[in-house]
Amino acid sequence: MDLARRVFAEALGTLFLLAAVVGSGIMGAHLAAGNDAIALLANSIATGCALYALILTFAPVSGAHFNPAVTLFELARGRISPGTAVAYVAAQIGGAVIGVIVAHVMFGLAIVEVSARARSSSGEFVGELVATTGLLVTIWGVARSRPEAIAGAVATYITGAYWFTSSTSFANPAVTLARSITDTFAGIAPSSVPGFLLAQTVGLLLALGIAAALGRERA
DSSP states (O other): OHHHHHHHHHHHHHHHHHHHHHHHHHHHHHHHTTOHHHHHHHHHHHHHHHHHHHHHHHHHHHOOOOSHHHHHHHHHTTSSOHHHHHHHHHHHHHHHHHHHHHHHHHTTOOSSOOOOOOOOOHHHHHHHHHHHHHHHHHHHHHHHHOGGGHHHHHHHHHHHHHHHSTTOOOOOHHHHHHGGGOOSTTOOOGGGHHHHHHHHHHHHHHHHHHHHHHOOOOO
């Protein structure tokens, strides 16, 4: 029952995260009237604010991963069991897909769309590698020094990374998969998804290497 409670928290938190990402992308693009900078500003601020609130809400229940890369990072460091990791990842992907559907329903769009927004340049793949590595290292470092500040650190990192990475910082395999079914400002074409997933995997491995190099684990 405890695992079921934690898995539900991961699904629900990821659902709200994707509703925020996609919903704010739709609203921002509509209000910006073609100005992508304004749309991205709205999208990044809304995502960062929602992420901060969601981490504070669900961290006491599940740890508030909302991200298979975070879950696999914790698994590799021996902080969760393989069974828990599998359940978390499944919940995160399912919650992300439902979150996109909820955003579409809120704004009167088709329940599922196929994104035509290509994100397939080598620079964008490098951007995803940087975004994912930075996110995981941020979580690792802040958890060691000021665990109570993780929500703020993650939210501000993601908000900033929307702007300083060429990919606009997906940094999350569940987010990447789910955003392929929305043909909106936040979407990603299915053909671009494998490259992003590969970049996120490499980012995960780099983050594990950095964590190992920078210091011994603390209790």
